[in-house]
Amino acid sequence: MAESPPVHVEILSNARNIQIGEQNNYxxxxxxxxxxxxxxxxxxxxxxxxxxxxxxxxxxxxxxxxxxxxxxxxxxxxxxxxxxxxxxxxxxxxxxxxxxxxxxxxxxxxxxxxxxxxxxxxxxxxxxxxxxxxxxxxxxxxxxxxxxxxxxxxxxxxxxxxxxxxxxxxxxxxxxxxxxxxxxxxxxxxxxxxxxxxxxxxxxxxxxxxxxxxxxxxxxxxxxxxxxxxxxxxxxxxxxxxxxxxxxxxxxxxxxxxxxxxxxxxxxCSRKDINTFMLTCFEAEKLRNPVIRAYIQEHGDWPTKEDKDQLVDHISGSFIFASALFKYIVDPTNKQSTPMDRLPHTLNMSPGLDTLYKQTLSRSQDLPYFSNIISTLALLFEPLPIIGIAELLRIETFEVVRVLVNLQAIIHIPGTDDLPVTMCHTSLRDFLTTESRSGCFFAPPSFHLYLADRCCNLKEEQRSGTAAASYVTSHFEEHLKLCDPLPLRRFASHFPQALDALYAHILAKSRDLPHFSDILSTLVFLREPLPIVGLAELLGIEVSEVSQVLANLHAIIDCPGIDEDRPVTIRYTFLCDFLRIRSRDYSVSPSY
Structure with a gap:
């Protein structure tokens, strides 16, 4: 093939005394x-x-x-x-x-x-x-x-x-x-x-x-x-x-x-808008889906006008419900039934999203790690990609994909493993974290403790450069802070070493600050708690020094602001046990 003639390009050909420096594009x-x-x-x-x-x-x-x-x-x-x-x-x-x-x-x-x-x-x-x-x-x-x-x-x-x-x-x-x-x-x-x-x-x-x-x-x-x-x-x-x-x-x-x-x-909220949305979606699906086309050739148009009218009335103005229902009806991953089978079921669902959420989640309910994956999605402080969820839960990536692939009507699954998995709507998170609505799909607050333990393990492994490692750095303490005292007490009785490791990791952040040992010992042995100003006065140190030590310990110590009269309190009694009995690096002596 003949070569193209060289292209003649002039840039700023008539310019004089021009200075070009480094520029950044944003x-x-x-x-x-x-x-x-x-x-x-x-x-x-x-x-x-x-x-x-x-x-x-x-x-x-x-x-x-x-x-x-x-x-x-x-x-x-x-x-x-x-x-x-x-x-x-x-x-x-x-x-x-x-x-x-x-x-x-x-x-x-x-x-x-x-x-x-x-x-x-x-x-x-x-x-x-x-x-x-x-x-x-x-x-x-x-x-x-x-x-x-x-x-x-x-x-x-x-x-x-x-x-x-x-x-x-x-x-x-x-x-x-x-x-x-x-x-x-x-x-x-x-x-x-x-x-x-x-x-x-x-x-x-x-x-x-x-x-x-x-x-x-x-x-x-x-x-x-x-x-x-x-x-x-x-x-x-x-x-x-x-x-x-x-x-x-x-x-x-x-x-x-x-x-x-x-x-x-x-x-x-116009009925006409919902009707336009559903009509256009079904027409597009007919062109795409050979099963629907074969059904129409044999049985006539689908959905019938009566079914479409019933469906629009049932949706009652909610676009998120309309979108989720349509995805459920035409779900290509559901090989157990056809869209024609699923349409009548949607008309019998209770209005609102809860029934649809339950119906969709039940498709993966019996798969391994389902509960852990769903609870993780509900309680994460920011979304993780599939590979990050797998690393956090210490399971294989394909196990996460296997659970999520059936839930695409309500969860957005990206095309690659390194983009975050997100919920189609935040109402799903509300559903999963409200036991009276979600029942067996409930993500309990106690699962924060499991996530905190997994975060601690990743910390100990000193992983870096991954989505899960970055998440651990930012949110480990937030999970621990939201642990309910009762399940935490049960966890402590069965896995004291894991909980001690969590405490040690958090305390290490303030360990080298001035008066750290005195402040910690005082909190453990006080007969009744004091506010920050009271602690500083008792120890004869600056208020800012007390505040600086406590700033990194919010996950285990309830620390109000300097201007507040509320006392500083240790969140969990077994932290005191750890400091008095089990800790070597952070032990407090009864002689104090």
Missing amino acids: IVNGNQYISNDQATLIQLLLPILDASHTRDRETSPPNSACFPGTRTDVIRTIMAWANSTLLWNTHVLWLYGYVGCGKSAIALAVALKFEERNRLVGSFFFFRNTGDRSRMTRFAKTLACQLAAAIPEAAPFIEKAVKAEPGLLKSNLVAQLRHLVYEPFKAAAKRGRLLKTFLLKGPFLIVIDGLDECEDRQDVQAFIDDMLQFFKRNPLVPLRFFITSRVEQHIQGHLENDQVCLTNLVNH
């Missing part, structure tokens, strides 16, 4: 930025990169998007509010509704529409048990980084705030939001380009989805209260918040006021 909120100033800001703020609407939803749930042709009315309503003048409408809209009614899908749709209009400041999609995405720790810093990417005029004000107050990035949530998000946006909004955009097109928007999925309830309340106070002081700032969540008391009590537009998604 993707923030779906956009690529190569400014070294912006790179510095990203390195300073350390945002969560998979929290926005642009994340890979396959690996970072919720994996929800509006089905084409559905939810148009409610999206139109939200867009009308978002585009309306600040003089006649609120700065905040709260969309609330029950589990699975499509809040996250609508949040995604609204974020995408505002991104197209260049008026999206940022978005944050909370999701329970996913590490930082279920906390408020990096919420403000992530929004600030998105703000700097979407509105470059705000970046200098953010950087100035960080440099002016070095402790800002470790301060409380309210201070971070004010100095990194609200004030920089307010300052940038006075510039020509943003002012013109606002006057011609309307306000800018921040989308917050799944606020109820955030575990830091006090910070959630502080965020809401401070946000409303900011808008009260600055009624003309061209910024709005669109927030979605379930109805939770700590959210409802703070958002139900005249500064917030309240929208109940139940009032916008």
Whole structure:
């Protein structure tokens, strides 16, 4: 084959006195930025990169998007509010509704529409048990980084705030939001380009989805209260918040006021939307599935109009229920029955997801390690890949795959073993951790002890560089902290060496700090517990020195804040036995 002629390329051919230095490429909120100033800001703020609407939803749930042709009315309503003048409408809209009614899908749709209009400041999609995405720790810093990417005029004000107050990035949530998000946006909004955009097109928007999925309830309340106070002081700032969540008391009590537009998604759940979704899904499945096509040739159309109408009525407006039911009906891994057999069963299921969860889980119930794998998925603090679950539980990878492959209607199983296994919806975790609902599938709190023991074993093996090893480093103590005293006592009587190893591992973190031995001995031998200030006064040392020693021991010692009057207490009486009797390295002498 003849060679192609050489390609002539000129780069900066007319440039003079040009200096090219090193540049870094970053993707923030779906956009690529190569400014070294912006790179510095990203390195300073350390945002969560998979929290926005642009994340890979396959690996970072919720994996929800509006089905084409559905939810148009409610999206139109939200867009009308978002585009309306600040003089006649609120700065905040709260969309609330029950589990699975499509809040996250609508949040995604609204974020995408505002991104197209260049008026999206940022978005944050909370999701329970996913590490930082279920906390408020990096919420403000992530929004600030998105703000700097979407509105470059705000970046200098953010950087100035960080440099002016070095402790800002470790301060409380309210201070971070004010100095990194609200004030920089307010300052940038006075510039020509943003002012013109606002006057011609309307306000800018921040989308917050799944606020109820955030575990830091006090910070959630502080965020809401401070946000409303900011808008009260600055009624003309061209910024709005669109927030979605379930109805939770700590959210409802703070958002139900005249500064917030309240929208109940139940009032916008259309039977027509569910019908469109199910009809399109079944038509696509007919083209894909030869068994269904053969059945139709012999028996006529399937499902019949009567069955489809019954199914839509049975679903009653819940998109997550509709999606899960459809996956259950056409499940390609179920070789015991056909979709035609399973459709009548779904019509007899109790409305809601619990019956569907039980039906699906029962398919793997008798397989080896089923209970351990399901309990692990329910109680992990952040998702692990298949290979990480296998390493944590010390079983073969294929054993995990064998259990999960039957559960694809309710659990998202990635295409490779190194991507995290996630639940299709957090309601499955609620189901598994509520005994009255899940029955024999219940994941008991005592399983935290088993996970803590497995974490300790991995620590002793000094593994590194794996997903499980990384998880152990971050979450070992959290599992131990959530152990119930009664099962822990039983565990101690049967496996004292394993529990002693857990204690020793935790105590080692503070062992080399000043006054460690005195503080530990005092806690063991006090007739009644004292607060931190009392311990410091009794020992004649600084309060900060007591606090520093106790900071690493939260898993085994209940340690309130310095300003609190609550006493410092040892969580488990058998820790005292360990320190008095069995420990060599941490023993406390009766002579103390």
